[in-house]
Amino acid sequence: MAPRPRACSACAVRETALCGVLNTQQLARLNRRSYRRLYPAGQLIAGVAASEDWCATVLSGVIKLSKTLSDGRQQIVALLFPGDFLGRPYRAEFPYTAETATEVQLCCYGRTYFEGFMQERSDLKQIFLERTLDSVDAARDWMLLLGRKTAQEKVAALLLTILQRTSRPCPDCEQGPCRQLIMPLTRTEMADYLGLRLETVSRQLKQLEAIGTIKRLDPRRISVRDVDALAKAASSDSTP
Amino acid sequence: MAPRPRACSACAVRETALCGVLNTQQLARLNRRSYRRLYPAGQLIAGVAASEDWCATVLSGVIKLSKTLSDGRQQIVALLFPGDFLGRPYRAEFPYTAETATEVQLCCYGRTYFEGFMQERSDLKQIFLERTLDSVDAARDWMLLLGRKTAQEKVAALLLTILQRTSRPCPDCEQGPCRQLIMPLTRTEMADYLGLRLETVSRQLKQLEAIGTIKRLDPRRISVRDVDALAKAASSDSTP
DNA sequence: TCCGCCGCTTGACCTGGATCAAACCAAGCT
DNA sequence: AGCTTGGTTTGATCCAGGTCAAGCGGCGGA
Structure with a gap:
């Protein structure tokens, strides 16, 4: 201790x-x-x-x-x-x-x-x-996410945040649009951070996988196939 | 200027x-x-x-x-x-x-x-x-509101915030549970602050009036009949 | 080895708040 | 007076995400 x-x-x-x-x-x-x-x-x-x-x-x-x-x-x-x-x-x-x-x-x-x-x-x-x-x-920034973004955008934004804060090189493809991340949170915790329910988080992850943006290796490990697509899915704020 | x-x-x-x-x-x-x-x-x-x-x-x-x-x-x-x-x-x-x-x-x-x-x-x-x-x-605090509170709680919390920040004595009842406030925001702005739609804000105000917590004098002026009830409706966070 | 638990996924259904639409009202302008 | 405009209210309908429920898989403890 x-x-x-x-x-x-x-x-x-x-x-x-x-x-x-x-x-x-x-x-x-x-x-x-x-x-x-x-x-x-x-x-x-x-x-x-x-x-x-x-x-x-x-x-x-x-x-x-x-x-x-x-x-x-x-x-x-x-x-x-x-x-x-x-x-x-x-x-x-x-x-x-x-x-x-x-x-x-x-x-x-x-x-x-x-x-x-x-x-x-x-x-x-x-x-x-x-x-x-x-x-x-x-x-x-997170207030904008909580108040105005869709479930899909929220989940994508979270993945992006984790990716940025814990950048670790993907074993296979070192550079390029593919990265791997280890999610430090459970589904419930992800939901509590995003103002969603855990079931919704799970479904949105499935959705993001379906469109080829990510791949779930196991519940905690996620391979981001296309970082740009993920950033687009998260619709990072612009404020023109 | x-x-x-x-x-x-x-x-x-x-x-x-x-x-x-x-x-x-x-x-x-x-x-x-x-x-x-x-x-x-x-x-x-x-x-x-x-x-x-x-x-x-x-x-x-x-x-x-x-x-x-x-x-x-x-x-x-x-x-x-x-x-x-x-x-x-x-x-x-x-x-x-x-x-x-x-x-x-x-x-x-x-x-x-x-x-x-x-x-x-x-x-x-x-x-x-x-x-x-x-x-x-x-x-x-506002993140908690945006992520986890209901429309009713959000509107009540906003009224409470405005009341606290712009305390003005109610002409009729100086002290006690009754206060008057002048909302500096339009319905659209209220909605943009609460992560809601203006129609929802309008309906929730009506609802709060129906249960006797507030009285709409005109769109901008609201008399809070029972501050405690409003605080309860806003379910101010506790974190035990 | 088996059991129970916990975290996760998936399906079926429901609902709170969004969306669409109309009408109202007061203020300012012609 | 009539018209326009911006903000507000109200009703009808829709749907994203919540709720409820079942089942799965890995892990630790007996």
């Missing part, structure tokens, strides 16, 4: 995470105050009621942030990938439910300590601000 | 806007570099393609931020009220379409100037960061 901390310099997300802006010395300082946590798949990380006094960088795996209505209806509002930040500075309450979708490794630090560190290192705060602005844009 | 600037100290949103953290002297400095703009209702303020080199504080009126698909489907992703910030620092492109819903008065300043001012005044940057974090939360 708490593997011993290792050197930041050898960190898997050294380049992509927030701490990428820090120099070796500052990194060493933060390192001394950070610790790692390992969670199995499908586990609650942070609830809403519980006040959260820590935050973290995702080292590996995928985390779901979700909101739930009193009658159980659920909406996943964000996915966190390696390099992403988990937490809510300047607030004791974390306003979402955070659960692991896969096995997850975190690099954790105290919330107020991190806030203090941002105060000191204004370039850290700067990059955190820019990322937060990007989060706003991402959430609003 | 460009009324002469007035003193910040007499500003209508002095308390609520970002600049609320600045002292008189700093305010005077910003004031010298700011100018006002007045837009009629239903006018384009900022497009997506056009690079935007300025940002602003909303002094009065309501602004819609929206995204559009190539085939014309539209989703309003946020409403800006007096005191809110309009713009996208650290990016030349403004990623939404901004249009006035009502007549709007803005207090504008250069984008890069504002960025420099934030750099200098870290408490300004701090409050801007906190507001941006709030924007993320607000967008994610």
